Amino acid sequence: MTPTSVFLIDDHHVLRQAIARMLDQESDITVVGQAGDARSGIRTMETLQPYPEIVIVDLKMPGQSGMSAIVEIMQAHPGTKIIVFTMYDNPGYVWSTMNAGARGYILKSASGSDLLRAVRSVANGGAYLQAEITMPLLKRLVQDARAADDRGTLSVREMHILEALAEGLSNKMIAKSLSITEETVKSHLKKIYEKLGAADRAHAVAIALRQQLIG
Numbered sequence: 001m002t003p004t005s006v007f008l009i010d011d012h013h014v015l016r017q018a019i020a021r022m023l024d025q026e027s028d029i030t031v032v033g034q035a036g037d038a039r040s041g042i043r044t045m046e047t048l049q050p051y052p053e054i055v056i057v058d059l060k061m062p063g064q065s066g067m068s069a070i071v072e073i074m075q076a077h078p079g080t081k082i083i084v085f086t087m088y089d090n091p092g093y094v095w096s097t098m099n100a101g102a103r104g105y106i107l108k109s110a111s112g113s114d115l116l117r118a119v120r121s122v123a124n125g126g127a128y129l130q131a132e133i134t135m136p137l138l139k140r141l142v143q144d145a146r147a148a149d150d151r152g153t154l155s156v157r158e159m160h161i162l163e164a165l166a167e168g169l170s171n172k173m174i175a176k177s178l179s180i181t182e183e184t185v186k187s188h189l190k191k192i193y194e195k196l197g198a199a200d201r202a203h204a205v206a207i208a209l210r211q212q213l214i215g
Contacts, residue, residue, distance in 0.1 A: 001028065004123040007052035008034040009041035009069065010085065011061040015108070019056070019085075022112050029119060037061050038069035051077050054122060059086040059093060067096060067199045071206045074101035081122045085115070089133050096199045100206060104128035154195060154213065161188050163214050166205045 006023055010016040013036060020031045032052055035041030038061055045052055055073060059066035070082055083104035084097045094105050103122045106115060107130055118128040154162065157178070164174045171189075175182045189201070198204035208214045
């Protein structure tokens, strides 16, 4: 049986090395590479043949964020299985990353056996949420469901701005094209993120494409 290939992206060097050693001790898992930031990690993975089956990524790193990296990886390699490995237990982060395509979410306070369970569960086609974050996430989902009617759907103006985001336009360019101020654009963006459950511009575009709100 071919071991599951794993790539690590985390700016905490000592922790990343320790995790790599732990995973490599398992006969069914092999660490094929690691990086201290998202941008270099994405570049390195593109040189690997085959592409890693599982990517374990931190959320908060210098430069490109883990959230943005998840969106970029999933767009280029939709079959990749991503596990978020972070110190943040905010249910909003959990929701956003899972909505972007992550298959697992585990805290850095977890035990090594928890991380191994996450890797094996995701490798076998499942998902993994650490027990400590399941209840907060469920509460968040209930709150979101109750607020769904209040949020409503995207307005025509918000759709125009979302389409402009997909074209890569800056806030200044969007404001000029729609004859509105940059502050108004920022206000609309905030509402768009809330309605889509997006963390940033790239995430909003990814969600909109997945839901076929834009072409």
